Amino acid sequence: MKRRSFVKQSIIGGAVAAVTPAVAMSQAKTTAVEYYELRVYTFKDERQQKLTEDFYRDVFIPTTKKLTKEPVGVFAELSPVGQSKLFVLIPYSNFAQIDLLFDQLENDKAYWTKGSAYLNAPASDPAFEQLDTSILKAFEHSPVKELPAKEERIFELRQYKSASEAAGKKKIEMFNDKGEVDIFKRLGFKPVFFGETVIGDNRPNLTYMVTFKNMDDKAAHWKAFGADPEWKKISAPADYADALLVSKITSTMLKPTAYSLI
Template structure:
């Protein structure tokens, strides 16, 4: 009898923690993050190609340019950018048309007369979470973007999403951080990726310090880890990004 009562109490606690609030309208578009690495000394050529040609040809074929960034700590290491599409079929159709476009073929050939300007490409696909703000592609300027990626421990993505939905995003705002967008990676069950904006990297680091020391956050984290019988995350990566001069999102 006592065991049954304890079980019911645990179930009640779990339900209370993950109970979703009324969700905002969900952005159903498919997002793609692409990371381009260039041979040494070739990144300026890659940037020029995007600035002068590639973005316009993307739009011509139905792709939406969201944002283009470089890592703040090492801006010449890679180009990170985001596109969006109505769905995966539209994405594949757009890229097929882009790849066979005579204008693109000419631009690509001319830009690589002195050697390849892209040495490696990474591509990943995402959908927005039910608690994500609607992504506004605007140019406010005077801010940096923080890209954070969480890999959860086995089976704990739902608990992590619940913690963000019901608590974390509000605590971020409390400490001066702006929630921009939250995504889960397609075809995985353990990745949450999101973008925050802050006035500067220093301001962001100070805000996270205050957040981590907030008694409310400590209580929330403790309660969620009790339900999971341990940490919800296996790894967390954070990169501060600076928008390029041609980025639609700044």
């Protein structure tokens, strides 16, 4: 079978050589951490969204669950303006598994046959308008995902963009070394993951996902976070001021699809 994965070529091809040595060196010195692929789809209409969602529900999730044993999360915007975007979170146990899965899918005839409507959608009638993909490396202080209970839940996906590499590392330091991750967990935010974007747009940035029952629950948790004495202590030093470390914060409220495994 021809190697047809344009996603692999655009996301993995040029970056593996640069990232892999650093990843290997890092993992040799520290605890192994997970990686996450975050895909964000933009659609022009319901037909495109349904075609893509059908693909993930009926083809991609069953196939990857068999190959990687990892749960794939699929989310729509909670309050979209116009046609909802679709967010897909694909966990990997390590960086090498990303490339391995692409190879396995490229050579899986059943996958290409079952997913043909999406995978082979013509240019005149595409399955989506835009697909943005990024690869994230989990924080050392939160090296693996935590799955929320399958009950009433919404998610907040937050991204902190920094103006420089140094500022981005300093912000991550607050999470990893100064205890910010622990505050989230102690206050019951039920974080799914914390990650640094190593491949993708708007770098440098860190991205994380937290869980709430509803919007009132979200408001109560963030109020408690802002008033937390330990958070005030961590954020008090001048060199940790958001004005120095964060140039833009993006918050997106999401709801899981009926077939999402997260």
